[in-house]
Amino acid sequence: MIGLKQMPEGVVLETTRGPFQARAAVNCAGLHSDRITRMSGERSAARIVPFRGEYYQLKPDRYHLCRNLIYPVPDPNFPFLGVHFTRMIEGEWSAGRMPSWPLPARATASAT
Numbered sequence: 834m835i836g837l838k839q840m841p842e843g844v845v846l847e848t849t850r851g852p853f854q855a856r857a858a859v860n861c862a863g864l865h866s867d868r869i870t871r872m873s874g875e876r877s878a879a880r881i882v883p884f885r886g887e888y889y890q891l892k893p894d895r896y897h898l899c900r901n902l903i904y905p906v907p908d909p910n911f912p913f914l915g916v917h918f919t920r921m922i923e924g925e926w927s928a929g930r931m932p933s934w935p936l937p938a939r940a941t942a943s944a945t
């Protein structure tokens with residue numbers, strides 16, 4: 834979807850395959866949902882600020898330290914999922930994600 838027009842009788846979604854008319858549209862575009870909101874001419878109360886994160890892998894001789902998924906206790910003052918340990922399908926363990934800087938261009942642009 835590349836555009837959205839609100840009409841008295843509904844909405845017209847502009848897509849790469851041409852326009853699509855509907856009575857209503859549900860915005861479920863995930864990390865792009867704020868952009869879709871702006872396309873509609875509405876102001877979004879929320880702003881999405883994506884940032885890059887890096888995952889690390891446990892060394893095989895440390896696999897025994899984790900037997901199940903490990904998640905930090907949520908902290909409402911720091912609303913990120915936090916570093917968690919995830920067992921992957923082949924049995925290896927990932928640890929992450931560690932936010933890394935600098936922020937990508939979109940985050941920088943939307944934060945200013």
Ligand SMILES: Cc1cc2nc3c(=O)[nH]c(=O)nc-3n(C[C@H](O)[C@H](O)[C@H](O)COP(=O)(O)OP(=O)(O)OC[C@H]3O[C@@H](n4cnc5c(N)ncnc54)[C@H](O)[C@@H]3O)c2cc1C
Pocket residue numbers: 834835861862863864865
């Ligand atoms: C590495 C990783 C691990 C995760 N692990 C977990 C987990 O273990 N448990 C858990 O609960 N959650 C997990 N999550 C989070 C989870 O994936 C998201 O919360 C969830 O996918 C959000 O769903 P959504 O439908 O809101 O958005 P999305 O799944 O992002 O769907 C949005 C869709 O909109 C489409 N879209 C966007 N813009 C447009 C456009 N202009 N036109 C057309 N289509 C568009 C996108 O292509 C996408 O298909 C993880 C996320 C990541 C990145």
